[in-house]
Amino acid sequence: MMRIAVAQFNATVGDLTGNVERILKCAAQAKARGAQVLLTPELSLCGYPPEDLLLRPDFYRACHQALDDLASRVEGIVLVVGYPEESDGHCYNAAMVIENGQKKAVYRKIRLPNYEVFDEQRYFEAGSEACVVTIAGVRCGINICADIWEPGAFELACTAGAELMLVLNASPCHLEKHQQRAQVLGERIEATGVPAVYANLVGGQDELVFDGASFALDAHKVCRMRLPQFEEALGIVDFTAGNLQSADMASELSIEAEAYQALVLGVRDYIGKSGFKGAIIGLSGGIDSALTLCVAVDALGADKVRAVMMPSPYTAQMSLDDSRAMIQKLGVRYDEIAIAPAMQTYAAMLDPLFAGLPADTTEENIQARIRGNILMALSNKTGALVLTTGNKSEMAVGYCTLYGDMAGGFAVIKDVYKTLVYRLSRYRNTLCGESGPVIPENIIVRPPSAELKPDQTDQDSLPPYEVLDAIVRAYMEEDRSPREIIAAGLPEADVRRVVRLLRIAEYKRRQSPVGIRITPRGFGKDWRYPITNRYQDEF
Ligand SMILES: Nc1ncnc2c1ncn2[C@@H]1O[C@H](COP(=O)(O)OP(=O)(O)OC[C@H]2O[C@@H]([n+]3cccc(C(=O)O)c3)[C@H](O)[C@@H]2O)[C@@H](O)[C@H]1O
Ligand SMILES: Nc1ncnc2c1ncn2[C@@H]1O[C@H](COP(=O)(O)OP(=O)(O)OP(=O)(O)O)[C@@H](O)[C@H]1O
Numbered sequence: 001m002m003r004i005a006v007a008q009f010n011a012t013v014g015d016l017t018g019n020v021e022r023i024l025k026c027a028a029q030a031k032a033r034g035a036q037v038l039l040t041p042e043l044s045l046c047g048y049p050p051e052d053l054l055l056r057p058d059f060y061r062a063c064h065q066a067l068d069d070l071a072s073r074v075e076g077i078v079l080v081v082g083y084p085e086e087s088d089g090h091c092y093n094a095a096m097v098i099e100n101g102q103k104k105a106v107y108r109k110i111r112l113p114n115y116e117v118f119d120e121q122r123y124f125e126a127g128s129e130a131c132v133v134t135i136a137g138v139r140c141g142i143n144i145c146a147d148i149w150e151p152g153a154f155e156l157a158c159t160a161g162a163e164l165m166l167v168l169n170a171s172p173c174h175l176e177k178h179q180q181r182a183q184v185l186g187e188r189i190e191a192t193g194v195p196a197v198y199a200n201l202v203g204g205q206d207e208l209v210f211d212g213a214s215f216a217l218d219a220h221k222v223c224r225m226r227l228p229q230f231e232e233a234l235g236i237v238d239f240t241a242g243n244l245q246s247a248d249m250a251s252e253l254s255i256e257a258e259a260y261q262a263l264v265l266g267v268r269d270y271i272g273k274s275g276f277k278g279a280i281i282g283l284s285g286g287i288d289s290a291l292t293l294c295v296a297v298d299a300l301g302a303d304k305v306r307a308v309m310m311p312s313p314y315t316a317q318m319s320l321d322d323s324r325a326m327i328q329k330l331g332v333r334y335d336e337i338a339i340a341p342a343m344q345t346y347a348a349m350l351d352p353l354f355a356g357l358p359a360d361t362t363e364e365n366i367q368a369r370i371r372g373n374i375l376m377a378l379s380n381k382t383g384a385l386v387l388t389t390g391n392k393s394e395m396a397v398g399y400c401t402l403y404g405d406m407a408g409g410f411a412v413i414k415d416v417y418k419t420l421v422y423r424l425s426r427y428r429n430t431l432c433g434e435s436g437p438v439i440p441e442n443i444i445v446r447p448p449s450a451e452l453k454p455d456q457t458d459q460d461s462l463p464p465y466e467v468l469d470a471i472v473r474a475y476m477e478e479d480r481s482p483r484e485i486i487a488a489g490l491p492e493a494d495v496r497r498v499v500r501l502l503r504i505a506e507y508k509r510r511q512s513p514v515g516i517r518i519t520p521r522g523f524g525k526d527w528r529y530p531i532t533n534r535y536q537d538e539f
């Protein structure tokens, strides 16, 4: 029998010393539980993705030093560790097998992903050889992440004699991605009859959230181990006579729980790993800032979060009441700062220049910019980061103000459609138990409004959110043309309007803060449209 420990841990990009200590801690725990081998995630030594750090020769030197340090300190267990390898000017995404302080074998990733959020061909050359290494009498093949997503590398190792595959991964989550991972790994197992253990990274890194959910599939594709999502864990799986066994079987999350926990971990790690003292949120009495506030409190604790309500003459009393009710439940610091004096001052200053011109979105945007200014001043003074509250539906159609409500450091729900914002708000309220819902029902049921002019609602200028979200998803995530979207049954006038707005808002999105990706395509690294663009869509 061979006992394998799976280290699903939260590496920080560039924190080589910290990551070495984290791996050594996992190795000590694994040894204590009788494991002969510890499998870590892809590039676990340096964190993933290191992006253009990988263009620096000194980064490779530091990684190699950290690897030597790790190798000299780990004992009594075989370690499989992911690291960036430089050899005679050639760079690889590699995994090293270390036994008794010695480098026993190296595997170089064969399939380098260059799609979605991945740019590995910018940095690495592809390996070409299988790596099969005998550990505790078992012939183990090594693969790294994208290797398993197509036929080739997995089968190569099996042909070279592997009877068990160890797979190192840095697979960021989008909703239900773990099912896709099990599907593709299942295809490799179907073709070879060789079982596999899959170790995934956990933690937030800029726009990406790695969800862990490491797992093992036996030779019949039956899941024998599943670790939880969004938390560190050390899994133990035994390999005996071709079979896998484990007591670690985490239950699966609902879509709402998965999305919510991804947001919480994304915020916690962005703020924590970047060293901010806390978070500041403009609380409007609307659902977007209400949900963002809940996420921030769950990520950081109420003592690290403050909410600021900045009423204008257009703010409904209900917005103030709902904001106050909410913060009483959450226990965060709360301040109210009326912005009417600043609005009047701006109006007086601009009056000579605007004389004779009608009021329009200019005045509305000034309100949003006054609020953005106040929040940024609080950030400067306190060292806390401003979290912005725009959702994916709004980011798609540019329904947000540059340097106004877009001012801030991290966009928590940037990849959450408005329809999902509602579901997540209801979901968060179900977690409240006897104390009753945190987000007042009124916030959930009232029609969304920017409250930038009298009696304004979002639906005055946009189609219903169900329709808007369906159009955006089809155009933006699925690359459907407007003609195809209309043929699928969505109203032509809405499709024309939404696609036009989506196209002209590119400049705005390019200036928006980075934010958490939870769908197969977010407005981040995997959306790179030209801003200056005369392409005519197919209608
Ligand atoms: N191609 C381009 N490249 C670079 N910059 C470009 C540009 N096109 C315009 N611009 C600049 O951008 C400006 C227009 O953008 P911006 O100033 O943001 O203003 P704009 O998009 O005109 O107005 C903001 C919109 O967002 C809505 N809003 C605001 C706040 C909150 C909410 C909400 O419910 O959450 C909704 C509001 O009702 C309005 O429809 C132009 O005046 C110009 O300076
Ligand atoms: N009165 C206000 N006090 C504090 N912040 C505000 C206020 N009004 C707007 N904001 C900030 O600007 C963001 C955009 O608000 P707005 O009401 O225009 O649109 P929204 O997308 O409907 O958001 P929400 O659902 O949170 O109201 C809010 O989420 C909030 O962070």
Ligand SMILES: NC(=O)CC[C@H](N)C(=O)O
Pocket: 042, 113, 118, 144, 145, 146, 147, 149, 169, 170, 171, 172
């Ligand atoms: N790091 C990788 O190679 C990731 C590739 C793969 N498609 C995934 O998302 O899991």
